[in-house]
Amino acid sequence: MTTGEIDESFGGVTPDAARRLLLGAVRAFAERGFHATTTRDIAGRAGMSPAALYIHYKTKEELLFHISRVGHERSVAVLEESVAGTAGAADSAERLARAVRAFVRWHAEHHTTARVVQYELAALGEEHYAQIVVLRRRSEEILRGVLEEGVAAGEFDISDIRGTALAVMSLCIDVARWFSPEGRRTPEEIGELYADLALRMAGHRTAGLPA
Amino acid sequence: MTTGEIDESFGGVTPDAARRLLLGAVRAFAERGFHATTTRDIAGRAGMSPAALYIHYKTKEELLFHISRVGHERSVAVLEESVAGTAGAADSAERLARAVRAFVRWHAEHHTTARVVQYELAALGEEHYAQIVVLRRRSEEILRGVLEEGVAAGEFDISDIRGTALAVMSLCIDVARWFSPEGRRTPEEIGELYADLALRMAGHRTAGLPA
DNA sequence: GTCTATAGAGTGATAGAC
DNA sequence: GTCTATCACTCTATAGAC
Numbered sequence: 001m002t003t004g005e006i007d008e009s010f011g012g013v014t015p016d017a018a019r020r021l022l023l024g025a026v027r028a029f030a031e032r033g034f035h036a037t038t039t040r041d042i043a044g045r046a047g048m049s050p051a052a053l054y055i056h057y058k059t060k061e062e063l064l065f066h067i068s069r070v071g072h073e074r075s076v077a078v079l080e081e082s083v084a085g086t087a088g089a090a091d092s093a094e095r096l097a098r099a100v101r102a103f104v105r106w107h108a109e110h111h112t113t114a115r116v117v118q119y120e121l122a123a124l125g126e127e128h129y130a131q132i133v134v135l136r137r138r139s140e141e142i143l144r145g146v147l148e149e150g151v152a153a154g155e156f157d158i159s160d161i162r163g164t165a166l167a168v169m170s171l172c173i174d175v176a177r178w179f180s181p182e183g184r185r186t187p188e189e190i191g192e193l194y195a196d197l198a199l200r201m202a203g204h205r206t207a208g209l210p211a
Numbered sequence: 212m213t214t215g216e217i218d219e220s221f222g223g224v225t226p227d228a229a230r231r232l233l234l235g236a237v238r239a240f241a242e243r244g245f246h247a248t249t250t251r252d253i254a255g256r257a258g259m260s261p262a263a264l265y266i267h268y269k270t271k272e273e274l275l276f277h278i279s280r281v282g283h284e285r286s287v288a289v290l291e292e293s294v295a296g297t298a299g300a301a302d303s304a305e306r307l308a309r310a311v312r313a314f315v316r317w318h319a320e321h322h323t324t325a326r327v328v329q330y331e332l333a334a335l336g337e338e339h340y341a342q343i344v345v346l347r348r349r350s351e352e353i354l355r356g357v358l359e360e361g362v363a364a365g366e367f368d369i370s371d372i373r374g375t376a377l378a379v380m381s382l383c384i385d386v387a388r389w390f391s392p393e394g395r396r397t398p399e400e401i402g403e404l405y406a407d408l409a410l411r412m413a414g415h416r417t418a419g420l421p422a
Numbered sequence: 423g424t425c426t427a428t429a430g431a432g433t434g435a436t437a438g439a440c
Numbered sequence: 441g442t443c444t445a446t447c448a449c450t451c452t453a454t455a456g457a458c
Contacts, residue, residue: 035247039452051424052425054454119330123247167382173385193378200412249433259443262444263441271434
């Protein structure tokens with residue numbers, strides 16, 4: 001059994017048994033959803049008895065929280081790094097394209113983790129949910145910042161910056177819902193297409209439009 | 212207790228008890244997800260005992276299927292009606308704007324139903340799922356058709372029609388995930404914003420861009 | 423740290439009275 | 441057509457041996 005894409009996000013978790021449980025849980029939650037997943041299923045995927053799960057995690061929800069937190073941290077980091085060191089730089093179009101490319105590619109490449117991250121929020125405990133919301137706001141702010149700078153620089157033409165930022169965000173996130181490695185497009189191709197679409201949404205004057 | 216938006220989709224269902232169960236199930240599935248919802252919860256919302264549910268529906272899954280089928284039929288109908296009688300007409304931009312406005316408004320106004328429709332597909336039985344997929348393909352085809360005509364007429368500038376249609380579709384559907392009646396935008400306002408964004412994505416020459 | 427065994431609570435669905 | 445009562449099963453989580 002290969003763990004593929006998921007390893008990247010959780011490869012650093014120790015001890016080994018805790019990591020195997022986490023990998024099993026990500027796959028199970030993504031396939032069936034949190035509530036339909038049994039602790040027996042998770043433990044089985046990790047090659048352990050159901051009881052062993054509780055040595056490493058207090059509850060099933062704690063396992064979900066761990067996945068959600070690491071997943072959110074990774075996706076925010078990817079977005080942050082994509083525009084790092086370019087703030088205030090002249091080329092807002094390039095910044096937006098980089099941000100969308102990176103964010104979309106993460107959601108496609110890590111679609112298993114991303115599905116849990118994006119669609120199992122409601123299963124989190126109240127306190128855990130509150131912690132996650134902080135991380136989610138961060139990505140919205142990054143994207144909105146790029147759009148605001150582009151408008152200020154006269155590169156973008158946007159009447160509703162907040163709404164457009166929300167829409168671009170939504171477009172990227174929804175990739176996790178429909179992406180399949182068996183589909184006709186690679187994460188890179190989708191990233192390219194979506195970067196162009198985001199520039200169009202931002203009213204970038206030369207985006208895909210012949211003069 | 213008011214049922215609000217949900218009544219519109221399922222108001223015609225008879226007998227009365229079957230309709231009340233359906234309304235309770237939509238709300239419960241949207242709030243907690245299919246697997247986390249108990250038959251006791253559904254029956255309770257309908258003011259009945261758990262056993263009464265099985266007089267009207269064979270299983271809990273059949274209840275979900277009914278909701279999913281009616282919901283899909285409604286959303287496809289809304290999309291179809293939005294462009295009805297305009298096929299081959301000159302103004303592709305107007306057709307696209309109408310389609311996106313209508314489809315987005317449906318997903319916002321009927322966000323409770325739409326959430327079940329869009330996010331509980333995996334809980335359907337194999338045979339029921341196959342029936343639903345047919346309906347889903349229909350909406351993709353309608354949207355792609357509008358884009359193809361616009362390109363052929365020279366109104367749109369799109370390099371990847373299939374990919375762009377998928378993206379516009381995805382943008383509309385994801386409204387069901389984040390929309391809240393307590394949010395700062397009405398379904399109408401989101402529809403307007405998204406219609407403009409879709410025109411930009413389609414490379415409509417005058418969309419929001421000053422000449 | 424992992425196991426077997428099981429407690430204790432809840433689940434979907436059915437039986438039979440009315 | 442709806443109820444009360446309950447079956448047969450599964451669930452999360454824990455106890456205690458090793």
